[in-house]
Amino acid sequence: MVVGNPDETMSNVTTITSTVTAAFLASFVEFVEAFTIVLAVGLTQSWRPALIGTGLAAAVLAALVLLLGPILSLIPLHALQFAIGVLLILFGMRWLRKAILRASGVLPLHDEAKAFAEETDLLRRQAGQRSAGYLAGLAAFKAVLLEGVEVVFIVIAVGTVHGMTLYASLGALGACGLVLVIGLVVHRPLARVPENTLKFVVGVMITSFGIFWTGEGLGAAWPGEDLAIIAILAILALFSLVVVRYLRGSRSLVGAAR
Amino acid sequence: MTALRLALSELVGLFIDDGNLAIFALVLIAVVTALVKLAGLPPLWGGALLLVGCLAILAESVLRATRSRRAASAR
Numbered sequence: 001m002v003v004g005n006p007d008e009t010m011s012n013v014t015t016i017t018s019t020v021t022a023a024f025l026a027s028f029v030e031f032v033e034a035f036t037i038v039l040a041v042g043l044t045q046s047w048r049p050a051l052i053g054t055g056l057a058a059a060v061l062a063a064l065v066l067l068l069g070p071i072l073s074l075i076p077l078h079a080l081q082f083a084i085g086v087l088l089i090l091f092g093m094r095w096l097r098k099a100i101l102r103a104s105g106v107l108p109l110h111d112e113a114k115a116f117a118e119e120t121d122l123l124r125r126q127a128g129q130r131s132a133g134y135l136a137g138l139a140a141f142k143a144v145l146l147e148g149v150e151v152v153f154i155v156i157a158v159g160t161v162h163g164m165t166l167y168a169s170l171g172a173l174g175a176c177g178l179v180l181v182i183g184l185v186v187h188r189p190l191a192r193v194p195e196n197t198l199k200f201v202v203g204v205m206i207t208s209f210g211i212f213w214t215g216e217g218l219g220a221a222w223p224g225e226d227l228a229i230i231a232i233l234a235i236l237a238l239f240s241l242v243v244v245r246y247l248r249g250s251r252s253l254v255g256a257a258r
Numbered sequence: 259m260t261a262l263r264l265a266l267s268e269l270v271g272l273f274i275d276d277g278n279l280a281i282f283a284l285v286l287i288a289v290v291t292a293l294v295k296l297a298g299l300p301p302l303w304g305g306a307l308l309l310v311g312c313l314a315i316l317a318e319s320v321l322r323a324t325r326s327r328r329a330a331s332a333r
Contacts, residue, residue: 093315
């Protein structure tokens with residue numbers, strides 16, 4: 001980090017802070033969802049298949065990171081910025097869309113307690129089968145792998161372009177540690193985590209990164225350099241909140257008209 | 259084969275939820291890229307156009323989803 005130039009230092013601090021925050025919050029949401037399934041397997045079947053499934057999924061994810069890292073380093077910076085920017089726009093807008101629809105009451109909120117109950121119910125029905133242990137391990141493996149792939153993508157996407165993979169990984173590891181600590185203490189699904197609010201924030205952040213990097217990939221010199229991410233983020237957040245407010249208002253109008 | 263298909267659909271699902279939103283976003287990016295690279299639009303204007311376009315696509319997608327959910331619940 002260059003300390004001499006205040007503008008550059010501010011820009012670096014902004015990049016590091018936004019990278020760590022985006023990776024931490026997005027990973028936190030994903031780890032909470034994976035934890036629910038692993039906990040259901042551990043409590044319903046036994047901890048052996050839960051831990052084996054989790055360990056195998058973690059190994060596959062580690063292999064994925066080791067494979068993708070060197071491949072991405074071969075791509076020229078502008079092409080990489082553009083490609084990752086496009087993927088981030090698609091990924092972020094998907095999260096943001098769902099978060100807006102949930103926040104405005106159009107879609108129901110994600111319920112970890114319900115997901116836990118459904119998984120527990122399924123595992124209990126499978127308990128009599130000879131392959132029950134295998135199926136339980138498979139459930140843990142699939143949950144950790146599917147949620148983990150999103151974490152890997154987020155870490156690589158927000159970290160690679162500006163050489164911030166280490167900071168993004170630290171954010172994801174911090175989220176993993178926090179979910180494990182809270183999970184060990186409460187020993188039940190983390191249903192009180194404000195998952196939709198987190199998804200809303202992450203959707204705004206990831207989409208902002210996507211627009212910023214796609215622009216940079218096209219050759220745009222954003223005013224204020226990395227600080228422009230904050231401006232894009234503010235516009236996106238404000239716009240999304242206005243849409244939520246409009247949808248809530250129109251919902252109550254429809255309700256009153258009936 | 260089934261596992262591979264499942265893995266592929268999960269991978270696609272990471273980026274695509276509402277098909278129209280994904281298509282509109284890709285078309286927007288393609289149009290902005292063409293304007294910058296072929297028509298000489300300043301890249302910064304391209305970036306600004308991208309931001310405005312994303313906002314419009316997002317609004318269209320949530321309004322369409324809201325209308326279809328309300329129409330389904332009214333039936």
